[in-house]
Amino acid sequence: MTLPVLEVDVRLPLDHFDLEVKIATRRPVTGIFGSSGAGKTSLLEIVAGLRRGAAGRVTFGGEVWLDAASKCFRPPEHRDIGYVPQDGLLFPHLDVRENLLAGSGRAQRAGRQPEEDLAQVAELLELEPLLGRSVSTLSGGERQRVALGRALCSGARLLLLDEPLAALDLPLRRKLLPFLARVRHELTVPMLLVSHDPIEVQALCDEVIVLRRGAVIARGSPRKVLTDPEVFAVAGEESFENIFPGRFVRRSDGTSIVRLGSSIELVSLGGKGTEGEEVMVGVPATDVVIASERPRGLSARNVLPAKVLEVRTVDGCALVTAELADDVAPWTVEVAESTPEELGLVPGGNVFLVVKATSCRIYGRSSEPRP
Amino acid sequence: MSVLPVLLLTLQVAAVATSLVLVPSTILGYALARWEFRGKRLLSALAGLPLVLPPTAVGFLLLRLLATRGPLGRDTLGFDLGIVLTWKGAVLGAGVMSIPLIVRTARVTFEGVDPRLETMARTLGFGPVATFFRVTLPMAGRGLLAAVILGFTRSLGEFGATVTLAGNIPGRTQTLASAIFSAQQVGDNGRADFLMAIALSVGLTAIVAAELLARPLSGGGR
Numbered sequence: 001m002t003l004p005v006l007e008v009d010v011r012l013p014l015d016h017f018d019l020e021v022k023i024a025t026r027r028p029v030t031g032i033f034g035s036s037g038a039g040k041t042s043l044l045e046i047v048a049g050l051r052r053g054a055a056g057r058v059t060f061g062g063e064v065w066l067d068a069a070s071k072c073f074r075p076p077e078h079r080d081i082g083y084v085p086q087d088g089l090l091f092p093h094l095d096v097r098e099n100l101l102a103g104s105g106r107a108q109r110a111g112r113q114p115e116e117d118l119a120q121v122a123e124l125l126e127l128e129p130l131l132g133r134s135v136s137t138l139s140g141g142e143r144q145r146v147a148l149g150r151a152l153c154s155g156a157r158l159l160l161l162d163e164p165l166a167a168l169d170l171p172l173r174r175k176l177l178p179f180l181a182r183v184r185h186e187l188t189v190p191m192l193l194v195s196h197d198p199i200e201v202q203a204l205c206d207e208v209i210v211l212r213r214g215a216v217i218a219r220g221s222p223r224k225v226l227t228d229p230e231v232f233a234v235a236g237e238e239s240f241e242n243i244f245p246g247r248f249v250r251r252s253d254g255t256s257i258v259r260l261g262s263s264i265e266l267v268s269l270g271g272k273g274t275e276g277e278e279v280m281v282g283v284p285a286t287d288v289v290i291a292s293e294r295p296r297g298l299s300a301r302n303v304l305p306a307k308v309l310e311v312r313t314v315d316g317c318a319l320v321t322a323e324l325a326d327d328v329a330p331w332t333v334e335v336a337e338s339t340p341e342e343l344g345l346v347p348g349g350n351v352f353l354v355v356k357a358t359s360c361r362i363y364g365r366s367s368e369p370r371p
Numbered sequence: 372m373s374v375l376p377v378l379l380l381t382l383q384v385a386a387v388a389t390s391l392v393l394v395p396s397t398i399l400g401y402a403l404a405r406w407e408f409r410g411k412r413l414l415s416a417l418a419g420l421p422l423v424l425p426p427t428a429v430g431f432l433l434l435r436l437l438a439t440r441g442p443l444g445r446d447t448l449g450f451d452l453g454i455v456l457t458w459k460g461a462v463l464g465a466g467v468m469s470i471p472l473i474v475r476t477a478r479v480t481f482e483g484v485d486p487r488l489e490t491m492a493r494t495l496g497f498g499p500v501a502t503f504f505r506v507t508l509p510m511a512g513r514g515l516l517a518a519v520i521l522g523f524t525r526s527l528g529e530f531g532a533t534v535t536l537a538g539n540i541p542g543r544t545q546t547l548a549s550a551i552f553s554a555q556q557v558g559d560n561g562r563a564d565f566l567m568a569i570a571l572s573v574g575l576t577a578i579v580a581a582e583l584l585a586r587p588l589s590g591g592g593r
Contacts, residue, residue, distance in 0.1 A: 048494060049493075050490055050493075050494070075493065075498075076490075076493040076494050077493045077494070077495075077496050077497055077498050078496075079494075080496070081494055082494070082495075083491065083494035085487070085491075089485075089487055089488055089490075089491040091488060091491075091492075091506060091510075092488075092510065093506075093509045093510050093512075102492070102495050103495035103496055105496060106495065106496030109496075150495070151495075154495050154496060155496075160494075
């Protein structure tokens with residue numbers, strides 16, 4: 001099915017620079033990535049209609065939401081959006097169920113069945129046990145799931161997520177990722193996701209727009225954008241981490257086996273999980289060793305044949321992209337600048353990727369990721 | 372003269388006065404808490420004036436306005452509003468004197484409601500009016516109830532403005548406060564004691580109720 005196009009062409013003076021963005025997207029999940037203070041939230045608020053004063057146009061599915069030239073401004077309550085901020089903003093005077101149904105009036109007017117939506121969303125986000133609770137008793141992660149559920153039950157045609165996991169600590173953030181991934185896969189509501197977390201962006205977005213000081217500096221698939229020389233620096237202190245959706249296979253002898261695609265099995269030291277559970281697997285680009293021949297006598301548990309797709313030099317190091325299988329996204333490996341030449345790495349060449357079990361991180365609902 | 376009619380008239384005056392000023396004062400409290408507009412400080416000061424003026428001055432000002440030749444008097448309007456020296460005068464005096472308390476309490480209450488929750492409601496499809504009635508008002512409910520009780524209590528005890536505007540006519544405009552004053556003036560300490568005990572118990576009940584209502588509001592913001 002085709003999704004409505006969101007077209008944004010706006011300018012807004014901010015404190016230290018002007019926000020100037022021109023994008024059009026019809027992807028299921030579009031990420032807005034950048035360090036804090038880059039103008040990401042302002043952009044989202046303009047799309048939501050929560051920030052006035054922007055010049056330019058915003059249209060969604062052909063509907064004009066903002067056209068400064070003709071003084072047209074559609075107020076937020078008529079944009080059919082679902083907004084999820086960092087702190088959830090649940091209504092304290094309502095319980096969880098009432099919060100989830102807060103936007104049901106609009107959903108009903110749009111011809112939806114709020115009770116059915118509620119049941120579906122509660123199952124998807126595992127909210128059933130919380131329904132009768134007062135919101136003051138919820139944990140941070142539960143609050144965010146309820147906030148997401150409330151947006152989903154409101155008949156929203158576009159979800160606007162403003163760093164929905166940023167207020168949570170790292171392990172909890174990783175635990176909630178699969179919930180967002182489920183929403184992404186099971187519902188057909190397009191999302192605009194503001195994030196400064198490369199892992200979130202990779203795990204969820206089809207396309208990423210990178211903002212720096214109010215301007216779009218890069219745009220494309222998460223993998224391509226996050227390894228872009230310009231953006232690599234923005235991504236900051238952490239090195240690039242490859243993120244793959246996978247399934248938990250089993251746990252034995254203190255290790256966990258996770259399957260990527262149909263054929264690749266990875267051994268990880270960390271992580272609990274249940275058989276068949278959808279998880280995310282993270283492998284830092286710096287933790288992968290490239291071998292031009294199959295190595296022997298290694299302690300590393302994962303030795304995976306791969307084909308080199310691309311070699312790029314970025315910021316004093318080389319980024320090698322290699323493909324393991326047709327149905328698994330390519331891996332990005334960070335090596336010394338001279339390594340590709342020494343090993344004779346060229347696109348199309350066969351290599352082996354070597355990863356220690358301790359370097360494979362499992363992010364799942366029931367697992368505690370290794371620090 | 373029996374005490375019961377005095378008590379009933381006092382309760383009636385306070386109830387009518389509070390009901391009359393409640394809605395405008397709440398709206399004013401909301402406007403002061405949420406909106407920026409020209410003359411906001413002036414409006415805020417005017418609404419607080421009865422708190423700092425001697426009540427007799429407020430009563431006299433109202434009397435001036437309503438006097439036969441005043442801006443709201445019979446000669447100007449062409450008919451008599453029938454307020455001066457009637458129970459309606461007592462209502463007016465008590466109402467005006469309770470405005471600052473209600474406006475201030477309402478304003479603080481509305482300031483305690485996170486405006487981002489109102490924003491959130493807008494994104495869920497609520498227009499500004501629905502947002503006010505379904506999010507702001509329910510969240511401010513306890514504080515507004517406290518405002519009502521404070522205003523009502525203030526009206527119960529109103530003396531200066533009431534006595535100036537409505538007089539102290541037994542059976543017509545004499546309220547608890549003015550009855551205590553009269554009893555004390557004529558040396559009827561027994562009656563004054565009894566009236567004082569009634570005033571004490573009504574006032575104490577109201578203030579305790581207001582405290583109880585206001586507490587969860589300040590404590591459990593979210």
